[in-house]
Amino acid sequence: MRLTRPEGPIDEDFRFSRRALATGGLTGLMFAGYAPAALAQDAAPIVTDSEGLVTETVTYPAPDGFDLPAYVARPEGEGPFPVVIVASEIFGVHDYIRDICRRLAKAGYAAMAPAFFVRVDDPAPLTDFGRIQEIVGQAGYEQVMGDISSGMEWLSRQLWARADKVGITGFCWGGKVVWQACARFAVIDAGVAWYGRLAPAADATPEQIAAGQPWPVDLAADLKAPVLGLYGEMDRGIPLSSVELMRQALQRAGRTDSGIDVYDGAQHGFHADYRASYKADAAADGWDKLLALFDARLKT
Template sequence: MHEDILSLTPRLSRREFAMTTLAAGFALSTQPVAAETITTDATGLAAGEVKIPVKDGTVPAYRAAPDKGGPFPVVIVVQEIFGVHEHIKDVCRRLAKLGYLAIAPEMYARQGDVSKLELQDIISKVVSKVPDTQVMSDLDATVEWAKKSGNGDTAKLGITGFCWGGRVVWLYAAHNPALKAGVAWYGRLSGAGKATDLQPKYPIDLAGEIKAPVLGLYGEKDTGIPVKDVEAMREALKKADKPGEIVVYPDAPHAFHADYRPSYRKAAADDGWKRLLEWFKKNGVA
């Protein structure tokens, strides 16, 4: 009888949710942290970890917003390949200081904690197992959480993401018709040789389905995203008559916004951030 009752009780196993709380500090594979690392304090903010209800449990997320007033425009911040570590939390605080409710859900919560893994293990053991359908569903749940919190105005909804999250921005702009604008930082555009059953489509495959204007920010020296892919995406958006803009920084490598890494390029990062804020304001996320 006891076993029958247990079998009827919904439970989450460690396999289903490998992460129940966010990692602290910077991811191991990004160490050592650079001297230029920007640190934004939480003065005047309500900031910290929250739980996002999803269809099969809860996902940990970091959120930051002004501690007075509201509701505030909502910006979802999508993590790099390294998960929601300190840099992504800091980006949330930067946006909160400017009057946004910024929230970064941990997209790998079911698949594993990448904060203590080396890069190749992150890719092979975790990221390769994260379905795009799960990511889209969790982002939808994040929007719903912001709406129900009473602190977020989801009629003014934006999204930004970096690296792995840059690709996700494009996908979400094709997924959610309620999105007002997106800003994708050096997200992979083409899946040539990389598409899988779990991640079947890339931004260039979805150009005709984009529902919100996306600003793409890319580096000419990015060895993983060739300029020809960027030009192809530009052409695909134009052909589909979709709103969007792509900026390529001549001397910038991949991850040029990541101030805690050697790839950081201050001029490109600062210009990209300025463009992000202007893009959001122009498209109703302000």
């Protein structure tokens, strides 16, 4: 299935029958494998080894008392290392997100990917998009911000983590979370948002608009750190009109340190190397820009 929208497909996207894909089992607290709902049949995803790294699944107490699992990857050694929070797609913490954490760890960061959705269920092994959307829809703004805050608090108690140097990156659903978190938390020094929704869809109902608040387009003046948005020209769920609205909001707010780059010919999910939407040149360029921003803001 070619996933072309941030929160999953709509009815018109299904022009062929869904094929059940073999899935792995649960290992420990989270699904081991690539999310089958979006896995391309001919995918050859990047696999980053753990040599020179410490990788583990941890739990930490969220504000509601839930023991939230998170995947952590960091360089070996005492550190302390600057921190990057990784906000997942709608599929939660699966192999692609874990690999993102290892890539960041190879670059000198301590990366943490919280499993925001598992209070309800783990969406990673599922192929039913209706159920995935139901699970994701129950992860509200306050819950997610609380999970991030508690994650940063947990990291601040780790001797290998620099709690004063924090970045955040996220993909699809998690891209929107990046904008929200950078408007919420003064401790965050930089954010990189990969194709997260910026504004309600033109045909959104009042209920959908309310459920998605706060929208990034309304948060430009509240940003407490620079945010780089990385978006695709051909994203069917995030039209260029909403990108332009966000650019105008940033300009009105005087946020010259934040901006959005749009990649020609790129679809939604162009960084996701396990999907059919993967665009290697755009993904590589975006990753270089991510490292440049984080290195400048978190390693000084």
